[in-house]
Amino acid sequence: MLLRLMMGLIAPTSGAVLSQGQPLAGVNLRAAMVFQSFALLPWLTVQANVEIGLKARDLPEEEAKRRAAAYLDKVGLDGYEEAYPAELSGGMKQRAGLARALAVEPDLLFMDEPFAGLDPLTSANLREEVLTLWSDHEMPVHTVVMVTHIIEEAVLMADRVIVLGSRPGRVAADLPIPLERPRNKRDEGFDRLVDSIFEKIV
Amino acid sequence: MPETRRTPGWLPVAAVAVMLAGAALTGLFQHPRHLLSLARALVPPAASFADLPGAAAWSLLRLTGAYLASLIFSWIVAYRAATRPAEARWILPLLDVGQSVPVLGFFPAAIYVFVGGLGGGRLALELAAMFLLFTSMAWNIAFGIYEGLTTIPLETRTAVQSLGVRGALLWRSLLLPACVPTIVYNSILSWTNGWYFLIASEIIAAGPVKYDLPGLGSILSLAFAHGDLKLATAALITLITVVLAIEYLVWRPVRAWSRRFRYDSQPSESAEETFRMPDFGLPTLLRPLRTAGRALGRRLPLAEANRGMAAAARAWAKVWHIARWPVWAGLAVWGALAIVGMVRALLPPWPHEAATLPLALLFSFLRINAAYVLALLWIIPVSLWASDHPRGVRVLSTVAQVGASLPATAFFPVLVALLVGRFGGVGMEMISVALALTGMQWYLLFNMLSGVQRVAADPSPARAARLHALAGHRQRGGMGRHLERAHPLRVRRLSRPCLPGDRGRGAAQPRHLPDRQPHAALPLARRPGRDRGGVQPPGVGPALPARRPPLPAGGLKCSSCVTSRCRSTTAAVRSRSWTTSTSRSPTDSSSPSSARRARASRCCCGS
Known part of the structure; x- marks a missing residue:
């Protein structure tokens, strides 16, 4: 959606979608x-x-x-x-x-x-x-x-993760991923980020 | 590389179209009167064997014209219904009703508009005949296009739209191709329907006047009326030959080609299933034509044309915005006048056979149900057998196509000779049921086969059931359930028995019966010939006096089924509107991954 x-x-039912400052x-x-x-x-x-x-x-x-x-x-x-x-x-x-x-x-x-x-x-x-x-x-x-539904995928790929709550779909969290690229699942801090996102979802 | 790509199957269709266009053009250059006299020469007072090829050509021409008109009509109507759910709410029930009214129900309209309005010239009669054939073909195709448009997967549609595809490119790349499989499948049904109604359409009776158009249908009925069984047989054989020729030359290649347009197609598997007909060189001959067409298409300023059309559409929208109220008002006045006229015609005194209508309705309903049960009795076992034999499916669909093309009235004299002599009145009743059966069973078989073919694309459920070592009856039950689950649409169609039943009923009333046959044995809705005490000319449709309200016998009788079908369609609409995501292939919709996907897209997008 x-x-x-x-x-x-x-079209949004209310509000506006801006692209380059223009609706x-x-x-x-x-x-x-x-x-x-x-x-x-x-x-x-x-x-x-x-x-x-x-x-x-x-x-x-x-x-x-x-x-x-x-x-x-x-x-x-x-x-x-x-x-x-x-x-x-x-x-x-x-x-x-x-x-x-x-x-x-x-x-x-x-x-x-x-x-x-x-x-x-x-x-x-x-x-x-x-x-x-x-x-x-x-x-x-x-x-x-x-x-994505896979937290690891988000942490592996993204600079910024936005967690959406389900019903109503509101922004539950918005966090940056400060890890260095290229990233690895065994990197220090990877698990910690995954866990913190998981907590936000639950 | 699937072979279907090298033999473009639409070419035979294009060839027929080009030939027809050519014929029409040569007609235009000649003096119309000359053409008409040419045509008149083809209507012999007593038909003979030599007339058969010409008659077949005329019938084919008429059917092709009606078919092209049906395609255009269906596309417009189905496109509106598919893109505007609000309009679908009344378009679909109307289509349902149209489909249920037998051709004879459109007789008054055809006569009024074409014979009354355009004069009784040959051209007007041809148009009337085409219109009648159109009424037997159009609805089905419209449903097919609607199905094709509404079952485009949401993601596919989103993908194409997100790329900025609009206008002619959207039609060419998404909308038209998405409808190809259903258009092709339903076109085959429509053609058989058209052949079935040939007799009814080629004899235009307006009151005491009767026009025979040259064609297989009129020759058939003429032959039967004269008791000329040899000619009748020859006409039937010609009919079957033409139907088979169209099946092999047009539908087989087109069907093979249309397989590419299925979302669930797996060419590696379907390639070995596909039975390759020798293509009789037609595609080979036409390939240069296609290349030339493509080259021409590249040179044409299509993008400009597209923009021009878009501009024209915008201009038209503006004009319509201003003009719509006067137009609606005019239509409303016209409709009101029509209703007033109809009510006045419906006021007493009624023709006195009107009193028998309720009883006749009941009898017709019982007869149709009897035919339905009989049809299912042999069709379900046959379809189950076919689900294990892909080759059998092919043979059966050809059989169904030929069988469905044979006009019911063709069987009538044979049945009369067989049954009435032996059983009297009961025999007449049996004939009636049998004739309803001729229209109904093939339709059921078509739909069952279509369902079976879709299941066959799945890893064969029958095989799976055997793997689980199920007992014979359990296996069968499992199949049935599988069919039901995987093919809601097909099953829904099975619940439309009154269509083919009506189809049979329209012709099953023994009004084509020569007068020496016993009429009195059957409580029929209307027996115009008898009631007026006059002698019904043999082979005449229902002679409708001008003041008689247009009450098609078969159409009225099935009104109970009509409403029930409308209900089922609206239910289907609700689940298949543009806005809901429906995946097209049954395998897809039943797979857990798609369910997961549906769930996933719901929660992740927060909708």
Whole structure:
């Protein structure tokens, strides 16, 4: 819900969503989303799936093709451009979803439990890769907002963790994660942060 | 790479469309009168074998026209219903009612508008026939499109919208493809429906005047009326040939192609299941055409056209904003006048057979129930068998398609000869039930097969049940439960028996019976020929005098079922509106991960 609000897909019933100081009118074109269910279109090839957002922005076809291929390459899907989503594994589908979001070169990236639909090993790998991509300064993405249920994941990846209470969904806590990057689950203080967040949730 | 990609199945459809367009164009260049005389030459006073190909072509043309009109109508209606839940509340029940009223119920409207309004010319009659066929095809497709649109997974829709996709691109990339599987499936049903009603549609009777349009339906009824069984058989064979040809040349490839548009498709598995028909070279011939079309599409300024259309839509919205009140007022006045006219027509004196309506309603209801039970008696075991035999499903769906295409009246003389001679009045009753069965059973079979196919995509539940070494009857019960759980929609459709029943009923009243057959044995709702004491011309639909209120016999009779179905649809609407997240595939919705996901998205987003 919150991500959809920030994306400009639904209007707030009260209050306002500000983007760069301006209230959002319609879809936030400076942002892109990644989904738990990958949400790829099964009738399009991976390449065409990535190109949709570019076509919506009226990019010339050649440019769209080039850019989609470049981002597919970045997420490690080169060679799978002509495959259909059904032919890919879960991890590869999420990579395609990531490429689709990155290809529109957004400032903001919203991730809705992006690793929840994957097996533990794949999700650990992808987590690392997302962090690598994010720290890559060629990437246009400045800010990533990720929704997760896994506290370790939040502590491992985020600079700032916002805990939402359930029903009504209010902000229960807002804490910075001061750990050095690259982080490790065995780092000193990691467990302490996880525990403190866990207490806030309970 | 799945082979379906290399043989684009829509091409045969495109070919038919192009051929039809070509035919229409050549027609345009010729003098219309010449075309009409050409057509008149095709209506022989006494049909012969040589007329069959031409008749088949005319029928096919009419059906294609009606089908295209149905597609356009269905898309507009279903799109509105799917995007505006408020409108869905009245659109869906209306569609339900429309589906339940048999073609004959639309006769008065067709005659009034096309024959009365446009004059009784050939073109008007053709349009009337197409309209009647349209009324047998459209509803189903509209439901299919509605289903396709409302079952787009929420995340998929969000993903596409979040990328800023709007307008024509949204339609091309999401809305149209999402509807392809249901459109294709329901189109097959609609076509069989159209064939079934061919006889009713090609004979337009307005009062004492009767027009036969050249076509398989009219030849069939003509042949039966003259007792020419040889010609009738030949016409039936032609009909079956055409139906089978369409199945193999159009629907098979299209269905294979449409599999790609399913969210749960697993090409690796479905590839070995798919039975590859030789494609008769048609796709190969048409591939260059497609390439050319694509090249042309690239050169066309689509983005500009898109923007232009958006601007036009905005302008239209503005105009509509100003003009809507006068338009609504005009419609309201028109509607009020229509209601006044109808009430005046409904005022006494009633035609005296009106008194028999309640009893007739009861009898019809009982007959339909009998047919329903009979149909289920053989369809459930057959479907259970088919769930274990994918090959069987294919054969059965072809059988169902042919069976559903055969007009019920075609069976009538045969049944009469068989039963009435032996059992008298009871035989007549049996015929009535049997005719209702002809319309009903195939529809049930279609829906059961569709459910079975969806389960088959799952790891076969039957196999799973065997793995658990369940006893035979337990296994069967488990299957049934599985079917119910996994396919609420299909099961819901099974609870719509009055549609095919009505379909049968409309034609099951023995009004196509030549007069030498015994009429008196059956308490029918209306027997116009007998009541007027006149002689009903053989093979005539219900001759409706102008002042008679438009009360379709079958339509009225099933009103109890209509309302119950409306209720079920509204319930379904509530659970399947745009705003709720529904996952499309049954396997998905029953899997624990999606339940978890649903729970997760609720609490994490705080909604």
